[in-house]
Amino acid sequence: MATMLLNKVGAQQMADEHRWVVIHPLDDAPEQKVDMSALGPMEMTTSVRISLLSLRAYLIVMLLLVFYRVFCQAGFFGLHAS
Amino acid sequence: MIDQAPNRILQVADESPATVPVQVQGTVVKSKWLHSLLTFLVVFGPGLIVMVADNDAGAVSTYSQAGAQYGTHLLWVVLLLLPVTYFIQEMVVRLGIATGQGHAAMIYQRFGKWWGLFSLVDLELVNFLTLVTEFAAIDLALNKMGVNPLVGVPLAAVALILITLSGSYRRWERTVVFLCLLDLAWFYIAFAMKPALGPALRNAFVPSIPQSGITSDLTFLVIAVVGTTVAPWQLFFQQSCIADKKLRFSDVRWARLDTFVGACITVTVAGCMMLAGNASHMHGFNFTDPAQMAVDIGTFAGPVMRTLILMMMINAAVLGTTAISLSSAWAYGEVRGWPHSLQLPFSKAKGFYIVYTLCVAAAAGLVLIPRAPLQLIILGVQVLAGVMLPSAIIFLQLLLNDKELLGSYANKPWNNFVNWTIIIVLFGLSLVLAAQVAAPNLFPTGH
Numbered sequence: 018m019a020t021m022l023l024n025k026v027g028a029q030q031m032a033d034e035h036r037w038v039v040i041h042p043l044d045d046a047p048e049q050k051v052d053m054s055a056l057g058p059m060e061m062t063t064s065v066r067i068s069l070l071s072l073r074a075y076l077i078v079m080l081l082l083v084f085y086r087v088f089c090q091a092g093f094f095g096l097h098a099s
Numbered sequence: 100m101i102d103q104a105p106n107r108i109l110q111v112a113d114e115s116p117a118t119v120p121v122q123v124q125g126t127v128v129k130s131k132w133l134h135s136l137l138t139f140l141v142v143f144g145p146g147l148i149v150m151v152a153d154n155d156a157g158a159v160s161t162y163s164q165a166g167a168q169y170g171t172h173l174l175w176v177v178l179l180l181l182p183v184t185y186f187i188q189e190m191v192v193r194l195g196i197a198t199g200q201g202h203a204a205m206i207y208q209r210f211g212k213w214w215g216l217f218s219l220v221d222l223e224l225v226n227f228l229t230l231v232t233e234f235a236a237i238d239l240a241l242n243k244m245g246v247n248p249l250v251g252v253p254l255a256a257v258a259l260i261l262i263t264l265s266g267s268y269r270r271w272e273r274t275v276v277f278l279c280l281l282d283l284a285w286f287y288i289a290f291a292m293k294p295a296l297g298p299a300l301r302n303a304f305v306p307s308i309p310q311s312g313i314t315s316d317l318t319f320l321v322i323a324v325v326g327t328t329v330a331p332w333q334l335f336f337q338q339s340c341i342a343d344k345k346l347r348f349s350d351v352r353w354a355r356l357d358t359f360v361g362a363c364i365t366v367t368v369a370g371c372m373m374l375a376g377n378a379s380h381m382h383g384f385n386f387t388d389p390a391q392m393a394v395d396i397g398t399f400a401g402p403v404m405r406t407l408i409l410m411m412m413i414n415a416a417v418l419g420t421t422a423i424s425l426s427s428a429w430a431y432g433e434v435r436g437w438p439h440s441l442q443l444p445f446s447k448a449k450g451f452y453i454v455y456t457l458c459v460a461a462a463a464g465l466v467l468i469p470r471a472p473l474q475l476i477i478l479g480v481q482v483l484a485g486v487m488l489p490s491a492i493i494f495l496q497l498l499l500n501d502k503e504l505l506g507s508y509a510n511k512p513w514n515n516f517v518n519w520t521i522i523i524v525l526f527g528l529s530l531v532l533a534a535q536v537a538a539p540n541l542f543p544t545g546h
Contacts, residue, residue, distance in 0.1 A: 037134035040125035041141045042345045043268060043442065050199035051504055059209040059501055069210075072490050073217065079486045079533055087479045091472055 142353035143360075144272045145340040148422060149188060149333050150361030151279035154368050155419025156236030157229065157480065158327040159389045159412055162369045165320055166376025167386030171294075174303040176321060177369045180328040183521050185362040187492060190499045190510070190518070191334050192354045195341030197508045201439075202338040203430035206494055209501065218494065219434055221487050226332050226427045228480045230462035233416040233423070235473045238466050239390040240409045240416075249467060255413070256463035259420055260456050266444035268343055275421060281414050282368055288408060289371035291400060292378035299374065318535065322528050326484045328369065329525075331491040332426040339429035343440050351508075375408065420459060428455035485532045489525040496522065 061069070128134050154162075165173045191202070198205060203222070207215030234252055241251035262274050309317060337358075346354055375396065376386060384395040389412050397405025425441075428451050432439025437450040445452050465471055496518050499510040510518070 035129060035131075037128050037131060038125040039128060039134055039137040039141065040123055041269075042347055042350060044124045045345070045347060046123050047345070048199070048347050051197055051506075053198060053200060053205075053208050053504075056208070056503060058211050059497070059504075065497070069214070069493075072493065073214075076217075076221070076486065076490055080483070082533070083479060083482050083486065086482075087475050091475050 138350075139353045139356060142346060142350045143357045144276060145337050145344060145346075146188065146192070146354060146357030146359070147279055147361040147364070148272070148275050148340070148418075149337040150184070150358070150365040151282050151368070152275075152336075152418040152422035153184075153328065153330060153333060154282065154365050154372070154415055155229075155327075155423075156233045156389075156412060156416035157419070157477070158369065159236070159372055159415050160477075161320070161323045161327045161481075162372035163376035163379075163389050163392055164386050165324060166373035166378075167380040167384075167392070168316070168320065168376075169309045170377045170380070171299040171302040171373060172307055172309045173321070173324065174299060174370055174373060175306040176324055177328070177366055177373070178303050179306075180325065181362055181366045182517075184329050184365070185359055186514075186517050186521065187329060187495070188333065188337055188358045188362070189355055190495055190514070191337045192341065192358055193351065193505065193508045194495070194498055195338040196346050196348060196351055196354065197505050199342050199345070200338075201342050201429050201433040202335045202495075204433035205338075205498060207434055209498060209504065210494065214494075215434060218491070219430060221491075222331060222335060222430055223427055225480065225483050225487060226423050227458060227462060228476055228483065229330075229332070229423055230420055230458055231465050231473070232477050232480055233420045234463045234466040235477070236389070236416040237413055239388060240393075240412045243390045243394055244406065244409050252463050252467055255417065256459050259417060259424070259459050262421065263425065263441060263455055264445055264452060266442070268441040271441050272344075275418065278414055278418050279364075282364070282411070282418070284407060284411055285368045285371040285375075288404065288411070289374040291404060292374055292396075294374045294377065299370075303370065315535065318531060322485050322532050323481050325525070325528055326481055326488065328365075329488060330484055331487050332423050334491055334495055335430050336422050336426035339426065339433070339439075343429070343442065420462075424455050424458040427458050428452070482532060486529055489522055489529050492518070492522055492525065 126137065128137060162177070194202070194205065200208075203215065203219055206218050234255075237255050238248040238252055241248045263271055265271065311317070341354065376392060378400075379386065379392045379395045382395070382399050384392070386392060390409060393405050393408035393412065396408060429439050431437075431454045432448070432451040435450065438448040439451040440448060443451075466473070496510075496515075499505065499518075500515065502509045
């Protein structure tokens with residue numbers, strides 16, 4: 018099967034000539050993405066920070082509550098929860 | 100039409116000034132329509148897999164129980180979850196394509212180590228417990244098929260490990276997409292049950308409450324249906340999968356379509372599971388678990404139907420296991436900075452493959468322990484997933500409003516309106532769940 022080398026402009030020209038190129042993402046040239054290392058941590062307002070802290074507290078309390086209930090059901094504390 | 104040789108295979112050299120030309124391979128076609136179709140097919144995969152894998156063993160159990168207890172009355176809840184699950188996963192698509200990184204890495208980098216660690220521990224814990232439920236379902240189904248679980252469960256675990264170890268993302272994806280398409284057998288199962296289509300369609304499009312009213316059982320089941328349709332691991336899985344597949348900016352609309360097709364399939368298959376549960380109830384059987392439901396259905400629909408339902412149950416568990424284990428392995432690899440790609444052979448991504456293998460092996464091993472508290476684990480998983488989900492989506496929402504990160508891919512006002520509505524509803528359900536966990540007698544039992 019014959020192959021040919023083209024640059025991106027050549028591929029674009031093929032599209033202009035009513036021929037299109039299908040390239041699998043894994044076979045394509047790497048694409049420039051957002052440079053995360055240059056961005057650093059997100060700047061958060063005080064209200065967002067407080068909301069996230071509340072969320073953290075809620076999750077910790079809920080995790081403890083769920084485990085307590087599950088252990089109760091398992092009879093770990095010598096009683097079965099209703 | 101596809102162009103014949105000599106131009107069929109094309110290599111394109113990308114000549115960026117700072118690097119050597121990169122050769123890429125593509126197929127030349129002469130029709131724009133065919134170009135669109137083929138581009139969709141090469142992008143297709145992550146969206147379908149994340150959605151169909153979401154109908155895992157727990158989902159089979161939850162949906163068929165909903166059908167057995169409330170007939171087709173809860174079909175509207177499932178239909179309502181179609182836009183919910185699509186909008187949430189669509190955000191993940193944009194995030195994954197714009198950054199080329201997984202969700203865990205993103206939380207670490209944008210919210211800091213503490214939040215990153217918190218999210219990771221939550222994810223790994225719930226994922227592991229969910230994996231145990233997947234293998235518990237395999238164990239149950241094998242038992243009903245007359246296969247010794249001591250042989251069948253380790254075999255399933257080994258097969259699950261082998262499909263990821265090929266060092267080829269494409270091979271893994273093709274295998275898993277094939278398993279996803281097997282899930283379509285639920286359509287045959289549902290129609291073989293000869294459901295009353297008129298009432299089913301009415302219940303799907305017109306919300307109604309079962310005659311027993313709002314009870315504790317109904318509340319738990321609705322929360323379980325929501326929790327099983329929209330799960331935290333899905334966010335991590337699809338973003339990492341998109342990053343691993345290296346989807347490009349030009350693929351966004353096809354990745355959205357992939358996700359939408361997957362969402363439609365998963366919701367209609369969920370409806371089919373409810374119809375199967377309803378059929379067993381209509382024949383006078385009480386629901387205990389989906390494997391027993393298959394046996395019950397076999398008494399009036401024949402042994403082939405019984406085996407088919409059991410096989411579909413195993414398929415659901417296998418799909419759930421590979422997706423959930425991968426979400427754990429990708430997330431851990433991203434945070435540790437290890438190589439973490441299905442494209443890499445074992446020798447080049449040892450940590451990533453070892454985490455995957457450990458997840459699968461430990462969950463399979465736990466199920467085989469005699470008298471392991473599987474029912475308690477299943478209960479814990481449902482509750483934990485329901486509690487964790489809203490917070491996971493809040494991170495996603497904050498990231499999607501990060502214009503510095505996403506630019507034109509950030510949320511538009513209408514996206515935010517839809518997403519905050521979803522978050523408020525999910526938080527409401529999570530609080531109801533919290534109240535029920537704290538005070539189990541809050542709602543009437545309905546007995």
